[in-house]
Amino acid sequence: MTVNDDVFTDWINREEIAESMIPIIGRLHRERDVNVLVHSRSLVNKSVISILKTHRFARQIDGEELSVTETLPFLSALTTLDLGPSQIDIGMLAAMYKSDDRGLSVEEFTAQAVAGALGDNKLERREGRDVVLYGFGRIGRLLARLLVEKAGGGNGLRLRAIVVRNSGGDDLVKRASLLRRDSIHGQFSGSITVDEANNKIVANGNEIQVIYSNDPSEVDYTAYGIKDAILIDNTGRWRDREGLSKHLRPGIAKVVLTAPGKGDVPNIVHGVNHDTVKPDEQIISCASCTTNAIVPPLKAMADKYGVLRGHVETVHSFTNDQNLLDNFHKADRRGRSAPMNMVITETGAASAVAKALPELKAKITGSSIRVPVPDVSIAILNLQLATETDREDVLEYLRNISLTSPLKRQIDFTTAPDAVSSDFIGSRHASIVDAGALKVEGDNAILYLWYDNEFGYSCQVVRVVQHVSGVEYPTFPAPAV
Structure with a gap:
């Protein structure tokens, strides 16, 4: 047998192991509400190739690929435990087991590492929390995809309805088609049908009521069996407490805005200040995609090095509020053709930092340039630090933050020398x-932060909604603080 044959045989063996993992992951998810991860990346509903690619990410930990042969024993050990709803990272379990010197078996080590999901610590399965989408544009449809994806375990969030204006004609069919196919994010993962008689879209068995309305005050959600719901306003039409309060109708308990909030509306960046949301707060904002991209790494840098001042320059993909061709626009430059020009515009992300990270006293300024790509942006964060350091120290620190810290769901890390914007379409991280x-150089650090301003931001929104809904399950092993 040649060396090439050995490599190919090894690949086939790993494919077989990954294939054997799929039904185990599925049963844990459906029967026990356990989401299996590998270094913060979910393996639920993933293909054989996706599972193998997710394991390759571990090369960023110690320079070598994590093999499915290493994680399978931990996955098997989970099946022997009486687990409650949780997220369990078998990649972290494997990495921690390597450095553990107590001589424990895989089964013993796993039971200790996930003890918070066992016995008296075990959470009870909860009924899903109703969710309503007000608006069904770019962010609304991605939120719908994520909510349907996360409904598979019978827990968490249940997308019950979307509220839109009736555009006439085949409105329902066209909206279902836009959910089914997306030029940037690809095909919907599953099946979508339309129940025109009842004004419903059925996505992977989830019946989603389509409610036509031009005014929030017209809707009684209890008439559709919706109760104690969280409404996500992704229209951006109302941004202050007075306007958003219009959504607090029968059946709606809380309102989440997918744009920067104005006035006293809290701006929440999951991973940074989501734990400051008061239980009785009815209206919150998830800030902007750029705020979500810069605040987590800004907090990380401030925590270790201190930040005296900073400037963020965002090179941002064009958005729906720009014109395809030159035409009238209330803004000075956004009326110029988006696919043909770089367009200087303003960003509120820098000023929003103070709301999300009030303990940071540094002055942060910002500006933005819209460029002719449809998705994925980059934020260039230029910081003056309180202490001098070097490139290697910052790299190692941020790499560890992305792997083991409480911010690992927000901050990702790439060493790819040829990385370009389209490589990050579909990233679930904030940046x-x-x-x-x-x-x-000394006390100056310049970070280049990619972010999928559509999908990555939508993932952050869902995390906030899970948190305020009380359905955000704990992760094991617990990340290092």
Whole structure:
């Protein structure tokens, strides 16, 4: 047998192991509400190739690929435990087991590492929380995809309805088609049918009521069996407490805005200040995609090095509020053709930092340039630090933050030397540190942060909604603080 044959045989063996993992992952998810992860990346509903690719990410930990042969024993050990609803990272279990010197078996080590999901600590399965989408544009449809995806375990969030204006004609069919196919994010993962008689879209068995309305005050959600729901306003039409309060109708308990909130509306960035939301708060904002991209790494840098001042320059994909061709627009430059120009515009992300990270006293300024790509942006964060450091120290620190810290769901890390914007379409992180572009000299650090301003931001929104709904399950092993 040649060396090439050995490599190919090894690949086939790993494919077989990954294939054997799929039904185990599925049963844990459906029967026990356990979401199996590998270094913060979910393996639920993933293909054989996706499982193998997810394991390859572990090369960023110790320079070598994590093999499914290493994680399978931990996955098997989970099946022997009486687990409650939780998220369990078998990649972290495997990595921690390597450095553990107590001589424990895989089964013993796993039971200790996930003890918070066992016995008296075990959470009870909860009924899902009703969710309503007000608006069904770019963010609304991605939120719908995520909510349907997360409904598979019979817990968490249940997308019950979307509220839109009736555009006439085949409105329902066209909206279902836009959910089914997306030019940037690809095909919907599953089946979508239309129940025109009852004004419903059925996505992977989830019946989603389509409610036509031009005014929030017209809707009685209890008439559709919706109760104690969280409404996500992704229209951006109302941004202050007075306007958003219009949504607090029968059946709606809380309102979440997918744009920067104004006035006293709390701006929440999951991973940074989501734990400051008061239980009785009815209206919150998830800030902007750029705020979500810069605040987690800004907090990470401030925690270790201190930040005296900073400037963020965002190179942002064009959005729906720009014109395809030159035409009238209330803004000075956004009326110029988006696919043909770089367009200087303003960003509120820098000023929003103070709301999400009030303990940071540094002055942060910002500006933005819209460029002719349809998705994925980059934020260039230029910081003056309180202490001097070097590039290697910052790289190692941010790499560890992305792997083991409480911010690992927000901050990703790439060492790819040829990375470009389209590589990050579909990223579930708020931002991705580009290691190759990082610049550090003394007390000055310049971070280049990629972010999928559509999908990554939508993931952050769902995390906030899960948190305020009380359905955000704990992760084991617990990340290092």
